[in-house]
Amino acid sequence: xxxxxxxxxxxxxxxxxxxxxxxxxxxxxxxxxxxxxxxxxxxxxxxxxxxxxxxxxxxxxxxxxxxxxxxxxxxxxxxxxxxxxxxxxxxxxxxxxxxxxxxxxxxxxxxxxxxxxxxxxxxxxxxxxxxxxxxxxxxxxxxxxxxxxxxxxxxxxxxxxxxxxxxxxxxxxxxxxxxxxxxxxxxxxxxxxxxxxxxxxxxxxxxxxxxxx
Amino acid sequence: xxxxxxxxxxxxxxxxxxxxxxxxxxxxxxxxxxxxxxxxxxxxxxxxxxxxxxxxxxxxxxxxxxxxxxxxxxxxxxxxxxxxxxxxxxxxxxxxxxxxxxxxxxxxxxxxxxxxxxxxxxxxxxxxxxxxxxxxxxxxxxxxxxxxxxxxxxxxxxxxxxxxxxxxxxxxxxxxxxxxxxxxxxxxxxxxxxxxxxxxxxxxxxxxxxxxxxxxxxxxxxxxxxxxxxxxxxxxxxxxxxxxxxxxxxxxxxxxxxxxxxxxxxxxxxxxxxxxxxxxxxxxxxxxxxxxxxxxxxxxxxxxxxxxxxxxxxxxxxxxxxxxxxxxxxxxx
Numbered sequence: 001x002x003x004x005x006x007x008x009x010x011x012x013x014x015x016x017x018x019x020x021x022x023x024x025x026x027x028x029x030x031x032x033x034x035x036x037x038x039x040x041x042x043x044x045x046x047x048x049x050x051x052x053x054x055x056x057x058x059x060x061x062x063x064x065x066x067x068x069x070x071x072x073x074x075x076x077x078x079x080x081x082x083x084x085x086x087x088x089x090x091x092x093x094x095x096x097x098x099x100x101x102x103x104x105x106x107x108x109x110x111x112x113x114x115x116x117x118x119x120x121x122x123x124x125x126x127x128x129x130x131x132x133x134x135x136x137x138x139x140x141x142x143x144x145x146x147x148x149x150x151x152x153x154x155x156x157x158x159x160x161x162x163x164x165x166x167x168x169x170x171x172x173x174x175x176x177x178x179x180x181x182x183x184x185x186x187x188x189x190x191x192x193x194x195x196x197x198x199x200x201x202x203x204x205x206x207x208x209x210x211x212x213x
Numbered sequence: 214x215x216x217x218x219x220x221x222x223x224x225x226x227x228x229x230x231x232x233x234x235x236x237x238x239x240x241x242x243x244x245x246x247x248x249x250x251x252x253x254x255x256x257x258x259x260x261x262x263x264x265x266x267x268x269x270x271x272x273x274x275x276x277x278x279x280x281x282x283x284x285x286x287x288x289x290x291x292x293x294x295x296x297x298x299x300x301x302x303x304x305x306x307x308x309x310x311x312x313x314x315x316x317x318x319x320x321x322x323x324x325x326x327x328x329x330x331x332x333x334x335x336x337x338x339x340x341x342x343x344x345x346x347x348x349x350x351x352x353x354x355x356x357x358x359x360x361x362x363x364x365x366x367x368x369x370x371x372x373x374x375x376x377x378x379x380x381x382x383x384x385x386x387x388x389x390x391x392x393x394x395x396x397x398x399x400x401x402x403x404x405x406x407x408x409x410x411x412x413x414x415x416x417x418x419x420x421x422x423x424x425x426x427x428x429x430x431x432x433x434x435x436x437x438x439x440x441x442x443x444x445x446x447x448x449x450x451x452x453x454x455x456x457x458x459x460x461x462x463x464x465x466x467x468x469x470x471x472x473x474x475x476x477x478x479x480x481x482x483x484x485x486x487x488x489x490x491x492x493x494x495x496x497x498x499x500x501x502x503x504x505x506x507x508x509x510x511x512x513x514x515x516x517x518x519x520x521x522x523x524x525x526x527x528x529x530x531x532x533x534x535x536x537x538x539x540x541x542x543x544x545x546x
Contacts, residue, residue, distance in 0.1 A: 039414070079295060082266075
């Protein structure tokens with residue numbers, strides 16, 4: 001029986017699961033990033049999520065489920081540095097900001113949270129789909145979630161995951177507008193973006209957690 | 214490649230510990246974050262805070278000192294410091310007349326410094342920033358704001374430190390630095406990759422007989438990869454790029470920096486400077502001051518860059534004021 005709502009306890013378990021998956025993906029992300037970037041995306045992401053995991057483990061659950069996402073985002077933002085610290089921190093932080101506390105989130109709440117995260121990231125980073133950034137995976141994932149009308153978390157995350165995965169594939173066709181790959185111009189074509197790959201891993205992990213629960 | 218480290222995870226904290234304690238007569242650490250602070254806080258002046266990723270030593274941490282920066286916020290290897298590190302560093306250094314942030318123009322730095330400024334402004338602290346974009350190989354002049362900051366940072370910190378020490382307001386310091394930035398260009402070549410501690414592979418690959426023009430400090434691709442050439446030919450090409458971008462005319466006064474990227478020797482850089490001087494002389498341009506050193510490095514990368522700062526009377530005044538830090542010092546002139 002999979003979940004239809006996420007409460008604070010489940011959100012905490014889910015984000016710890018996501019953190020573990022990102023930490024395990026460090027070599028993969030490093031490998032992808034070294035092709036066209038510094039090669040430090042894996043180090044940054046796994047370092048930030050290691051810190052977030054420590055905070056989550058020590059976190060005393062409150063009734064507001066958004067606090068778990070805020071804590072994760074804030075920890076990443078305040079510890080990672082680099083562009084990915086701000087961007088991935090905002091993914092979890094911005095969506096949980098200025099919202100009334102809730103004990104559990106349904107598909108609509110989760111969608112709204114990630115949509116707000118996406119908007120904040122686009123505003124801060126000024127990236128659009130096609131710029132070879134994490135937005136290439138995040139925006140299609142959020143679109144897929146928005147188009148889903150039922151209240152089944154697993155089905156929604158499945159759609160988001162496959163949209164994110166397709167977004168990662170699409171980054172191979174783009175030239176980069178940000179980061180070290182920017183100066184590669186068309187030489188960046190053929191390589192996937194590391195940030196988009198992280199987004200896909202995050203959605204894949206959330207889907208797995210819900211599926212296995 | 215061999216490197217003298219312990220656990221890659223502890224690199225930055227061990228660097229902070231060693232570096233700050235070695236120069237404890239000058240520096241102290243900002244509690245809780247990787248910030249380097251001038252011990253003797255100066256008052257009645259704009260606070261100059263510089264920073265960026267680690268791996269370019271002595272830039273940025275080594276440029277805290279008299280006539281230079283008040284503090285430096287240090288990130289992980291090649292990664293911008295996080296907003297909290299920048300915020301705490303600036304807050305510890307702030308002396309009441311506002312904070313000027315000076316850093317290289319990179320996506321991560323721009324995002325993190327912007328957030329830190331918002332945090333400080335929320336507390337009523339006045340802030341401004343100057344992004345250094347001297348690397349003329351990294352984007353065409355129409356998109357100058359997309360250019361990266363490289364060794365020209367040295368001249369910018371020098372001028373900024375002097376302007377802040379002169380007691381100018383935040384708005385006035387910004388104007389001086391915009392003028393400095395407009396009159397500053399750099400370009401370099403890479404001959405050998407550096408290496409990020411803890412990662413297996415070098416930052417890029419370059420064959421033994423190859424070099425690349427305009428390669429960035431983190432191994433960002435440059436504008437042309439060719440066979441290695443004699444020093445004079447390299448300098449002619451680099452000089453040509455700079456003077457096409459920022460024309461120099463007979464009678465101009467300039468400061469020159471030949472900056473090594475980490476593993477290039479002073480022998481090699483002196484030969485480079487010799488040719489730069491010859492070219493400037495033949496164009497009727499006067500050298501006000503010059504430096505041959507490795508200030509803005511990239512973890513042992515081979516190669517060098519040439520930076521030219523064109524002086525007017527304002528910039529000359531600030532350039533001529535004295536400064537001191539363990540890695541860079543100028544006498545009053």
